[in-house]
Amino acid sequence: MVSAKTKVINPQGLHMRPAQVFVSAMKDMDCDVRILFNGKSIDAKSIMSVMLSCIKQGAEIEIQCSGPQEEEALMKAVALLESGLGDM
Amino acid sequence: MILQGIAASDGIGLGRAVCVREASLDYSNVRYSDKETEKARLQEGIAEFSRRTSAMAAQIRERLGEKEAEILTGQIAMLADPYMRSQMEEAVEGGSCAEAAADSVCTMYAGMFACAEDELMRQRSADIRDMRGRLLAILLGEMELDLSQLAPGSVLVARDLTPSMTVGLKKENIAAILTETGGRTSHAAILARALELPAVLSVPKALEFIKDGDGLIVDGGMGEVILNPDERTRDEYLKGQEALLTQRALLAAYRDRPTVDASGKRYRLYANIGSAAEAEAALRAGAEGIGLFRTEFLFMNRASLPDETVQYEAYREVSHTMKGREVIIRTLDVGGDKAIEYLNMEPEENPFLGHRAIRYCLDCPELYKVQLRALLRAGAEEKNIRIMLPLVSCVEEVRSARKLLEICKAELEAERIPYDKDIALGVMIETPAAALIADLLAREAGFFSIGTNDLTQYTIAADRGNAMVEKLYSVFHPAVLRSIRNVIAAAKEAGIPVGVCGEAAADPALIPLLMAWGLDEFSVSTASVLSSRACIGRWHESETAKLAQEALGLSTAASVERCLRTAVGQPEGGEFRRSHRRQEISRIEGIQGEI
Numbered sequence: 001m002v003s004a005k006t007k008v009i010n011p012q013g014l015h016m017r018p019a020q021v022f023v024s025a026m027k028d029m030d031c032d033v034r035i036l037f038n039g040k041s042i043d044a045k046s047i048m049s050v051m052l053s054c055i056k057q058g059a060e061i062e063i064q065c066s067g068p069q070e071e072e073a074l075m076k077a078v079a080l081l082e083s084g085l086g087d088m
Numbered sequence: 089m090i091l092q093g094i095a096a097s098d099g100i101g102l103g104r105a106v107c108v109r110e111a112s113l114d115y116s117n118v119r120y121s122d123k124e125t126e127k128a129r130l131q132e133g134i135a136e137f138s139r140r141t142s143a144m145a146a147q148i149r150e151r152l153g154e155k156e157a158e159i160l161t162g163q164i165a166m167l168a169d170p171y172m173r174s175q176m177e178e179a180v181e182g183g184s185c186a187e188a189a190a191d192s193v194c195t196m197y198a199g200m201f202a203c204a205e206d207e208l209m210r211q212r213s214a215d216i217r218d219m220r221g222r223l224l225a226i227l228l229g230e231m232e233l234d235l236s237q238l239a240p241g242s243v244l245v246a247r248d249l250t251p252s253m254t255v256g257l258k259k260e261n262i263a264a265i266l267t268e269t270g271g272r273t274s275h276a277a278i279l280a281r282a283l284e285l286p287a288v289l290s291v292p293k294a295l296e297f298i299k300d301g302d303g304l305i306v307d308g309g310m311g312e313v314i315l316n317p318d319e320r321t322r323d324e325y326l327k328g329q330e331a332l333l334t335q336r337a338l339l340a341a342y343r344d345r346p347t348v349d350a351s352g353k354r355y356r357l358y359a360n361i362g363s364a365a366e367a368e369a370a371l372r373a374g375a376e377g378i379g380l381f382r383t384e385f386l387f388m389n390r391a392s393l394p395d396e397t398v399q400y401e402a403y404r405e406v407s408h409t410m411k412g413r414e415v416i417i418r419t420l421d422v423g424g425d426k427a428i429e430y431l432n433m434e435p436e437e438n439p440f441l442g443h444r445a446i447r448y449c450l451d452c453p454e455l456y457k458v459q460l461r462a463l464l465r466a467g468a469e470e471k472n473i474r475i476m477l478p479l480v481s482c483v484e485e486v487r488s489a490r491k492l493l494e495i496c497k498a499e500l501e502a503e504r505i506p507y508d509k510d511i512a513l514g515v516m517i518e519t520p521a522a523a524l525i526a527d528l529l530a531r532e533a534g535f536f537s538i539g540t541n542d543l544t545q546y547t548i549a550a551d552r553g554n555a556m557v558e559k560l561y562s563v564f565h566p567a568v569l570r571s572i573r574n575v576i577a578a579a580k581e582a583g584i585p586v587g588v589c590g591e592a593a594a595d596p597a598l599i600p601l602l603m604a605w606g607l608d609e610f611s612v613s614t615a616s617v618l619s620s621r622a623c624i625g626r627w628h629e630s631e632t633a634k635l636a637q638e639a640l641g642l643s644t645a646a647s648v649e650r651c652l653r654t655a656v657g658q659p660e661g662g663e664f665r666r667s668h669r670r671q672e673i674s675r676i677e678g679i680q681g682e683i
Contacts, residue, residue: 011465011506012401015208016162024165048169048197054206056397058505 001066002074003036006081013056018085023047025080031067033077044077091291093266095311096277098369098615099286100329101264102322105302106238107295108246108253111230113221115187118228123181130176130186133227137219138164140226148254152282162212163219172197187227194220207398218250238262243304245294249276259283264306266313268294271363271389280308281369288313309615339618343374347610347621349603350628356609357621358414360589364402367409370614374621377414379537379611380476380589381406383459384421387428393455396462403466407473414472416537416589416611418516419459421445421478440551445479450488460496467508474512476537481521486532489513516589518542523571530582537611538575540590544568562645563592569601569640569648576605587611596623597652603627604636 010018026033026044033044037059042049044063055061063081065073120126141160149157166172172193179189194216201213225231235244235253238261246253248269265287270276280287286308298304298315305314305325314321347357358379359370367378386394386402406415422428423436423444436442449456460475467473477489490513500507512534517523523543530536540563545552547568550560562568572588579586587609592598594612596619602610603624612620635655642648 011404011468012208012397013206015206016165016212017158020162020165043171046169046171047165048172051209051212052200052204054204054209056206058503 001064002070003062003064004074004078005060005062006078008055008057008059008061008081009084011057013054013059014050014085016051019047019050021085022077022080023050025076026073029065029067029073029076030069031065031073033073034064036062036064089297089315091288091294091297091313091315093288093291093294093311093313094271095307095309096271096274096289097265097280097285097287098309099264099284100325100332101243101262101286101304101306101308102325102329103241103243103263103304104239105245105298105300105304106242107298107300108235108244108249109295110221110247111225111228113224113228113230115185115191115224115228118185118187120183120185126180126184126186126189127177129227130180130189133186133190133223134167134173136226137167137223141222152279156278159215163215166197166216167219167223187224190223190227191220194223207395208401243306245298245304246276247295248274249279254279257283259285264288264304264308266291266294266298266304266306268292271385277365281365339622342618342621342625345374345621347376347624349624349632350626351630353603353629355603355607355624356414356587357617357624358416358587358589358609358611359614359617360611361406361614364405364409366614367406367415370617371409373614373617375614375617377416377609378406378410379414379416379587379609381415381417382421383417383419384428387420387422387431390430392430393458396458396465399459399462400465403463403473404469407466407470410472411470412472414474416474416476416514416535416587417463418476418478419446419456419463420449422448440545446477446485446489447479450485450492453492457492457496460493461500461507464493464496464500464507464511465505467511468506471508471510473508474514474535476514476516476535478516478539479518479542480515480529481519483525483528483532486513486515486529490532514584517575518546520547520571523547523575526575526578527581530578530584533584535584536575536579536586537609538572538586538588538590540568540572540588540592543571543590547571562649563590563595563598564649564652565645566640566643566648572602573605573640576602576607580606585609594620596656597649597658599623600627600632600656601636601639601652603629604632 008014023045035042035044037053037055040053042053044050063074063077141164145157145160148160175193176189179192180186198213198216201209201216204210235257240261241263242261243264243266244262245266248267249265262285265276265280265285267276267289268291270289274289276289277287286306288306288308288311291313303316305317347355356376358377359373359375360380361367361370361378362382363385370378386399403417422431423439423442463473463475477486480486493513497507514535514537515522515529515533516537516539517526518539522529544561544563548560548565550557552558552561576586585608588602588607589611593610594616610620639648639651642651
């Protein structure tokens with residue numbers, strides 16, 4: 001398992017559109033991807049779970065990946081979040 | 089019969105009602121065949137939903153842009169959620185037919201989103217309900233509403249206008265739009281404005297009162313709907329519609345011109361708006377900025393305070409729409425007379441002299457800070473937002489507001505959230521006290537904006553809504569005019585910009601006076617932008633100076649007004665009566681009206 005801490009920089013947090021961008025990128029990864037936020041572990045492949053977590057701008061989150069493509073998935077996840085998920 | 093609703097899109101439309109009634113979606117007669125068949129039906133239904141929805145999204149993207157299409161692509165993404173899918177399949181395993189499975193799972197998620205802590209997420213609940221209805225309709229083999237075959241002159245009457253309903257809509261066949269729900273920022277309102285169709289929303293029980301084929305007049309500017317009008321009323325509105333169109337065509341020539349007088353001096357001509365969505369219309373109407381954005385609407389028609397995200401969204405939307413142009417946002421202006429229920433404001437003996445606007449906000453710093461933080465953040469990208477404080481009566485109020493603003497800045501800095509460090513803080517001049525100490529306030533304020541409606545009422549101590557003293561209320565009263573002149577002079581002396589954002593800014597008889605005194609900015613209703621630009625263009629500096637001198641030499645409101653009206657060629661005061669009617673209407677609309 002690999003993990004990394006990062007921060008959500010989108011002005012509106014992970015609302016519908018950025019969540020869609022993030023989840024659809026994670027869906028194709030052959031590994032489990034979870035977001036640790038506020039003491040909860042959220043399945044990053046479920047848009048409903050991600051949206052219902054109400055992750056706002058400035059939130060510190062941790063990404064955990066485990067499975068065959070874990071390295072690639074983690075890099076992709078962090079890069080996407082740091083780029084603002086096309087929402088900046 | 090007249091029905092009242094929210095004025096969502098300007099214009100007058102006459103036509104026949106087409107009532108849009110939703111399918112019943114009753115699946116109590118559906119028999120459970122077997123696990124495999126139900127699962128297959130469910131999967132086929134979801135696949136069909138996604139196919140239809142992406143086709144709709146493509147059409148909407150082309151007509152209205154990406155933002156509108158996202159509502160639909162979001163529905164596809166949500167329905168593809170692995171948990172949602174497996175929960176539906178589990179329900180089928182447990183003996184539910186495909187319809188019951190889809191219904192229970194969608195309803196559960198709609199409920200979960202309805203309780204989300206973030207308001208933006210709570211709004212998704214409506215999308216899930218729309219998705220539920222359409223998926224059920226597909227499973228039941230119900231026809232989806234097809235609005236592409238309407239007869240010309242149709243007035244659409246619906247509970248709500250969902251994105252999926254509007255796909256095939258042909259603008260040339262629609263006279264107007266009328267709904268039971270929604271506000272100025274709802275999908276139906278955005279759609280109506282984008283298509284330039286008159287619309288009145290939130291008309292209670294419209295579908296009960298209106299039957300298919302009923303004659304309707306929809307006045308989108310006034311928020312009025314007339315059901316089965318008599319011939320005389322019809323003719324009147326037909327004439328009104330024609331006059332509106334002619335006037336629009338005439339003034340269109342001024343749309344893309346700068347605001348300059350006959351001597352070549354440049355002025356700023358801004359618009360007053362009451363919701364984020366109106367910024368677009370203001371821009372289209374030729375406004376060079378927003379001189380007054382009333383934020384009350386954000387706080388109305390809801391059960392609790394709008395959180396920082398919701399406010400931020402609204403302010404940022406205006407900031408982006410107005411890109412590169414100034415946006416002056418007035419902080420919450422409430423009082424005992426225009427109460428917002430959940431604020432639990434005490435009824436007051438004398439609300440106009442009471443605990444209202446800046447006084448109330450400074451006494452509720454936690455509430456005020458949410459708004460200030462949202463404003464600071466919303467200005468981070470375009471740097472075009474200015475904060476305006478309503479009903480200031482002393483220097484301390486400006487200082488306290490600035491102190492709160494600095495606290496908010498420090499918080500945002502610590503949270504590493506971007507904001508506009510140099511945001512301007514200005515004062516709305518609308519009390520006689522503020523007008524008299526304009527020179528002292530000018531040292532502490534980034535700009536002034538004169539609210540002539542309240543300044544007139546407070547200066548003369550006459551309620552413009554009280555028929556018995558109404559005749560005293562006149563912006564032409566020498567006391568009011570001297571106040572305005574002094575405020576402008578104090579601002580010039582201090583080197584800060586000064587504007588007028590009351591009715592006076594659009595009155596052809598006052599425009600030359602304000603020009604003579606050196607006003608920088610006129611902020612008028614969107615509908616008056618082009619006529620004001622035309623009016624400013626007619627005056628030369630030397631003429632306005634002469635006229636101002638003459639008018640200020642007179643000693644009664646009536647003689648001043650007569651002098652000015654004669655000078656601008658309106659000896660009968662026709663324009664005055666019209667602007668007076670606007671004030672009456674704004675009183676009825678209360679908080680959402682002019683100033």
